[in-house]
Amino acid sequence: MTKNEIVQGAYAMVQSLQDDLRTAEREERARQHEAWLAKGGCDRCGGRGWIVAWDTLDSMSGCYAEYGSCPEGDKCTAQTVGADPGYYDHKYDRLRWHTDTFVSTPALKAAEQELKDWQETLRAAQDDAKVAKGKIIKVVRGRKVPQGTIGECIWLGAGRGYSYYDRGSDRVGLKDSSGTVHWTAASNCEVV
Numbered sequence: 001m002t003k004n005e006i007v008q009g010a011y012a013m014v015q016s017l018q019d020d021l022r023t024a025e026r027e028e029r030a031r032q033h034e035a036w037l038a039k040g041g042c043d044r045c046g047g048r049g050w051i052v053a054w055d056t057l058d059s060m061s062g063c064y065a066e067y068g069s070c071p072e073g074d075k076c077t078a079q080t081v082g083a084d085p086g087y088y089d090h091k092y093d094r095l096r097w098h099t100d101t102f103v104s105t106p107a108l109k110a111a112e113q114e115l116k117d118w119q120e121t122l123r124a125a126q127d128d129a130k131v132a133k134g135k136i137i138k139v140v141r142g143r144k145v146p147q148g149t150i151g152e153c154i155w156l157g158a159g160r161g162y163s164y165y166d167r168g169s170d171r172v173g174l175k176d177s178s179g180t181v182h183w184t185a186a187s188n189c190e191v192v
């Protein structure tokens with residue numbers, strides 16, 4: 001298994017764990033929403049006691065929104081029934097100092113930790129696979145240097161930056177076992 005394959009494997013793992021966590025969180029929120037409704041929570045205001053009465057669509061932040069009390073009456077306050085943990089609306093809740101009442105579960109926390117661990121693994125694998133001076137690298141692409149040539153990276157030069165869009169490519173010099181130094185683009189090489 002090459003170092004790049006390890007990076008790809010770790011990346012796929014992170015993606016799949018992220019998807020699983022998002023699904024699990026959504027399901028848990030739905031479950032808590034149902035439980036909250038069963039306790040008599042007001043679906044109109046989500047237990048907040050206020051609703052958005054008007055908002056100009058021009059403002060992404062909701063800072064021009066106007067609010068009104070919930071038409072359902074006094075029973076609808078965060079103090080009496082608690083806010084719906086089924087959702088949290090960043091746009092308005094943040095402005096109204098309403099905090100997310102969703103309660104994480106041990107299973108979700110464990111899944112978060114597992115994701116964090118794999119993100120760490122991915123970073124380490126990416127670092128490991130990055131061409132750098134002193135590492136043993138192999139030419140796997142390109143035409144000028146025979147593919148399969150292996151040697152120590154004795155020089156790494158950053159791209160010159162021809163323009164904002166074209167940063168140029170990093171160049172490397174690798175010294176093979178006979179002492180010959182080959183020059184090529186870093187993107188043609190893989191760390192062995």
Ligand SMILES: [Zn+2]
Nearest residue numbers: 042045070076
């Ligand atoms: Zn209400």
